[in-house]
Amino acid sequence: MARGKHGKEKDPVGSEPLLGAGKEDSGAYGTEAHDDARFYMGVDRESLINTPESGLTEEEAARRLELFGPNQLSVKEDNMWLKLALEFVQPMPMMIWAAILIESIETYIHQSMDGLVDVIVLVVLQLLNVLVGFIEEMKAGDAIAALRESLKPEATVKREGRVYIINATKLVPGDVVVLGAGGAIPADCTIREGKPIQVDQSALTGESLPVAMFPGADAKMGSTVTRGEIEATVTATGSQTFFGKTADLVQGVDELGHFEKVLREITYILVAVGFFICALVFIYLISIGVDFWEVLAFNVVLLVASIPIALRVVCTxxxxxxxxxxxxxxxxxxRLSSVEELAGMTILCSDKTGTLTLNKMVLQDDLPTFVPGVSREEVLRLAALAAKWWEPAKDALDTLVLNAVNISELDVFEQTDHTPFDPVIKRTESTIKSKDGKSFKVTKGAPHVVLDMCVNKSSVGQEVEKKVLELAHRGIRSLAVARTKNETKDFEFIGILTFLDPPRPDTKHTIDCANEFGVSVKMITGDHRAIAVETCRTLGMGTNVLGTEKLPLMKAEELEKATTLGRDYGELCRKADGFAQVFPEHKYLIVEALRQQGMLVGMTGDGVNDAPALKRADVGIAVQGATSAAQAAADIVLTEPGLSTIVTAIVTSRKIFQRMKNFVIYRVACTEQLLFFFFISCVFYHPNEINAAWPSHFAIPVIALVTITILNDGTIISVAYDNVHASMQPEKWDLNILYIVSSAIGLTALASSLLILSVALSSADPTSAWREFGLPALSYGEIQTLMYLKISLSDYFSVFNSRTKGWFWSRAPSFILVGAFIFATAASTLLAVYWPFGNGMIGISWELSGYVWLYVAFWAIIQDAGKVLTYNTLQYFGWVESVAVIDERKLKDQTQQLFGVDVE
Known part of the structure; x- marks a missing residue:
């Protein structure tokens, strides 16, 4: 088997660059500077980086570590105990503290054991309310913390003449590090003397192809060495690197999330209504001579029971x-609330390289030839002969070419001379001897360079230039191949190899699904515009890809204060299919402009240059393999390649949203029933007019109200497991519609409660409707217990009314929800029959509790009819859209058919 003779091989001075696609942008850090040209954090820069060949001494390295700090980004750490303490002084917990304080004073004044029980139950309610939500948030935070902890960067450093591996956080400016293939560049560095290396900067610039770095070049933290080995001097560490400068923009973003705003608005409205109703009740009861502390305790607990104390806990x-x-x-x-925001996401801005694409060049089928009778295979074979085919490929393009041919077929040739790629002449050349002893030359390189040296330029030149221009406009990289018929230099232009960083196999399906689900996908990349246009065209995303000529390059502090981005650039961003050649500040601007237009914006990315926009977006999504900066800025971190996981996440998030919306409808309905029932029963019902021994107003004891709250909110957490369908369109909180539907349910329940109270109070009258059913007369304590049971059961039945837009039987509930319903209603019934807490309430018979069950079940059907009628009326007037639901089984089948195996 013939192997090539090395001949007069010239020293390599570089590796083959990107050809035929035009000038690339310099990346996201082209103009950045640390302190200034002369000083680094107040220290003369030249003195820092003028390191001897042996490297720093250990003593000097320790001194600089103390002076400049570790090579890591500053991260805001929350004090867990302080965070827990603050949870107890939020508005809702403060109301419970007020109830506990007032009830304690009332208990002390009246020396009542019943009041002590009330206090204990309120304390239990407080602890449950705060701790459950806090623990769940901590669990979610621990997951991402564990992921970040798993990233343990290391660096190979040279100190005192010894080379060894250390934790990269121990690097200091002036350290000599060894950069080798496959390793990450651990800090900003300047390349020292030696052969050039190939560096993948895609995480910084969005550029797919590795670039050559020569002595004196600046290598940035976050890049990866793909080929070669060389020493470099560390010039900046930690927050002074480009990585760290970008993180400053990330850290500057901190505001109340969309979900928290919605919860606060719902809570504030209900609290306002509750305060107003309770104030009226308080004034009335005081005016008729009821004890001040008794009235105050009752009203505060009524407010606690009626407003959604557990709203945040259940939603969390x-x-x-x-x-x-x-x-x-x-x-x-x-971040927990990002799940809700993902459900409402209307625009998904996606980085291109490594997110939509594979982040590796692939040889395209399009291989134009310019000599009659020459096949695609022949052009590839000639391209392979222009490299050292018997050795491992030294760059990305040679790897693709050699993988595309049968290497054993080249063994009949002998390479007698080889000139590696030279960035000056922009081509490589080999002299080849065939088995019949004849020699010829073959070259490959930049199309315009190769064409200029070919004898057939006059006949094919116009066609070649047209093809190269067409490929460049499509963002496809090209490499020309030519050969001679003998050892002369009469080259003949043979063909053009084409390369492209192709979309991931799952990307188009993901984008199609996102569009079908009402989410518009826009590409945002630092790569060349032509490449972005071609990728968008291939994925069916449109071709309206804009450069940055219409977007200003603003500083981080300017972006954070800008309030007119939506007005100035929102419409431009909304209509564009993508943006190319952008800097991190541009990505941030695009996301913020869309947000200021009222859209919920998602952003996917993997690089340092994506981090600011990831943080600013409503939903920042770091894809698998993302840098630690991107992961730290993101709300969701994908641990599987590609974007298909996002489709699943959208479906899951919309189901979660539906569960929360159902719960909010239910809780508002319960609040309306409870508040208005006690307002009306206290002010307009006068039991003493029926029986002089009875009080002047109707109410039930504090313990009964708290019991309703604990059983109600404690078991309703089961809605988190309910069977729901995901909407085909993004979800949003239309609070007006929510209040209307809640009122249809709650006010119907209120009417049924007032009706049964009226009938029960008249039970002493032998001619009353109550007695006509053969039921015995009731004492006041029994009437209180009966109303406790009725209100409790109405609340639990309302869960089923709230969970569907159609009839409650149109979608089966989960077994867990049914189990919780059975437990809560059984507990309430047992308490009503065997009431153990005194406070004047008396247990009722099993027979009477059965009648209450039948009564509540009958009215639950009426409530459901009212709800269905309400939805139909709202749809008729166009206030609510009839939105289809996602067929999850169909989606799963499609995904399995397209991707039966893991996508690489």
Whole structure:
């Protein structure tokens, strides 16, 4: 088997660059500077980096570590205990503290054991309310913390003449590090003397192909060495690197999330209504001579019981359970509320390189030839002969060429001379001897360079130039191949190899699904515009890809304060299919402009240059293999390649949203029933007019109200497991519609409660409707217990009314929800029959509790009819859209058919 003779091989001075696609942008850090040209953190820069060949001494390295700090980004750490303490002084917990204080004073004044029980139950309610939500949030945070902890960067350093591996956080400016193939560049460095290396900067610039770095070049933290080995001097560490400068923009973003705003608005409205109603009740009861502390305790507990104390806890638990579902689907959630925001996401801005594409060049089928009778295979074979085919490939393009041919077929040739790629002449050349003893030359390189040296330029030149221009406009990289018929230099232009960083196999399906689900996908990349246009065209995303000529390059502090981005650039960003050649500040601007237009914006990315936009987006998604900066900035971190996980996450998040919306409808309905019932029963019902021994107003004891709250909110957490369908369109909180539907349910329940109270109070009258049913007359304590049971059961039945837009039987509930319903209603019934807490309430018979069950079940059907009528009316007037639901089985089948194996 013939092997090539090395001949007069010239020293390599570089590796083959990107050809035929035009000038590339210099990346996202082209103009950045540390302190200034002369000083680094107040120290003369030249003195820092003028390191001897042997490297720093250990003593000097320790001194600089103390002076400049570790090579790591500053991260805001939350004090867990302080965070827990602050949870107890939020508005809702403060109301419970007020109830506990007032009830304690009332208990002390009246020396009542019943009041002590009330206090204990309120304290239990407080602890449950705060701790459940806090623990669930901590669990979700631990998952992402564990992921970050798993990233243990190391660096090979040279100190005192010894080369060894250290934790990269121990690097200091002036350290000599060894950069080798496959390793990450651990800090900003300047390349020292030696042969050039190939560096993948895609995480910084979005550029797919590795670039050659020569002595004196600046290598940035976050890049990866793909070929070669060389020493470099560290010029900046930690927050002074480009990595760290970008993180400053990330750290500057901190505001209240969309979900928290919605919860606060719902809570504030209900609290305002509750305060108003309770104030009226308080004034009335005081005016008729009821004891001040008794009235105050009753009203505060009524307010606690009626407003959604557990709203945040239940929603947090629902979100946390959703986070576990997403983790099983390879998506780790770092911020709970991002799940709700993902459900409402209307625009997904995606980085191109490594996210939409594979981040590796692939030889394209399009291989134009310019000599009659020459096949695609022949052009590839000639291209391989222009390299050292018997050795491992030295760059990305040679790797693709050699993998595309049968190497054994080249063994009949002998390479007698080889000139490696030279960035000056932009081509490589080999002299080849065939088995019949004849020699010829073959070259490959930049199309315009190769064409200029070919004898057939006059006949094929125009066609070649047209093809190269067409490929460049499409963002496809090209490499020309030519040969001679003998050892002369009469080269003949043979053909053009084409290369492209192709979309991932799952990308188009993911984008199609996102579009079908009402999410518009836009590409944002630092790569060349032509490449971005071609990628968008291939994926069916449109071709309206804009450069940055219409977007200003603003500083981080300017972006954070800008309030007119939506007005100035929102429409431009909304209409564009993508943006190319952008800097991190541009990505941030695009995301913020869309947000200021009222859209919920998602952003996917993997590099340092994506981090600011990831943080600013409503939903930042770091894809698998993302840098630690991107992961730290993101709300969701994918642990599986590609974007298909996002489709699953969208479906899951919309189901989670549906569960929360159902719960909010239910809780508002319960609040309306409870508040208005006690207002009306206290002010307009006068039991003493029926029986002089009875009080002047109707109410039930504090313990009964708290019991309703604990059983109600404690078991309703089961909605987190309910069976729901994901909407085909992004979800949003339309609070007006929510209040209307809640009122249809709650006010119907209120009417049924007032009706049964009226009948029960008249039970002493032998001619009353109550007695006509053969029921015995009731004492006041029994009437209180009966109303406790009725209100409790109405609340639990309302769960089923709230969970569907159609009839409650149109979608089966989960077994867990049914189990919780059985437990809560059984507990309430047992308490009503065997009431153990005194406070004047008396247990009722099993027979009477059975009648209450029948009564509540009958009215639950009426409530459901009212709800269905309400939805139909809202749809008729166009206030609510009839939105289809996602067929998850169909989606799963499609995904399995397209990707039966793991996508690489």
């Amino acid at each position: 638990t629902t979100l946390a359970l959703g986070c576990h579902e997403l983790a099983a689907e390879k998506a780790i959630v770092a």
